[in-house]
Amino acid sequence: MKIGGHGLRDHLRLLSPLFGLIAAVWVLRMVLYAADAPRLLMHWCSVTVAGAVAVMLAVVLIHIRRFGSYPNVVLATFLIECCQQLLIIAAIAFATLTGTHSVYTEPRFAGHFPPLEHILGHLTFGVGLGTLFGSAMGCLVLWLLRRLVPLSTVTSDK
Numbered sequence: 033m034k035i036g037g038h039g040l041r042d043h044l045r046l047l048s049p050l051f052g053l054i055a056a057v058w059v060l061r062m063v064l065y066a067a068d069a070p071r072l073l074m075h076w077c078s079v080t081v082a083g084a085v086a087v088m089l090a091v092v093l094i095h096i097r098r099f100g101s102y103p104n105v106v107l108a109t110f111l112i113e114c115c116q117q118l119l120i121i122a123a124i125a126f127a128t129l130t131g132t133h134s135v136y137t138e139p140r141f142a143g144h145f146p147p148l149e150h151i152l153g154h155l156t157f158g159v160g161l162g163t164l165f166g167s168a169m170g171c172l173v174l175w176l177l178r179r180l181v182p183l184s185t186v187t188s189d190k
Contacts (some may be wrong), residue, residue: 035100035103035104035107036099036100036101036103036104037100038070038099038100038104043104043108043111044095044111046090046093046097046172047086047090047108047111047112047179048085048095050090050112051086051112051115053082053085053086053089053091053114054079054083054086054115054116054117054119054175055097055115056084057077057078057079057081057082058079058082058119058120060077061074061077061079061099061137062079062123062134062135064135065134065135065138071140073142074135074143078121079116079119080116082116083112083115083116083162083165083166084169085110085111086116087097087112087166087169087172088169088170090105090108090109090112090170091105091108091170091173091174091177092177094108094174095177095178095181095183096183098183100169101169101174102174103173105167105170105171106163106167106170106171108170109162109163109166109167109170110159110163110167112166113158113159113162113163113166114159116162117154117155117158117159117162117165120136120154120158121151121155123124123135123137123155124136124137124142124147124150124151124154125138125147125151127147128147137150
């Protein structure tokens, strides 16, 4: 199945640096928690913020590389959401299985949910609402980019 002329492998190749960005922020947040960093710094080093930035960068890449259209933005947003939610779920599951604590199981950051409910929340609301809001935001930005920064329709044959 192709979306906008591009298959899943093409989308993964386009988004791979953004997946790396999200993973780097995920690791950094866990390191900051282990180092007992200030709470304000912990809030700014957020996988959710990194995911939103990744969606915006994906939209810019889609526009600049003429990678597709609005359905490509929705798929890119879904893939980015899945990446960030799966990383968080892995941290919650690891901390629960080993009996340790991480930033993702700490009540001041994660709320007072049992681990299974917390994981299910990320799988349902995290992926679902993240994809909906991210897609809406991404499609709006793509629409604005196409109106304000149109790419020339003339291509060079050099």
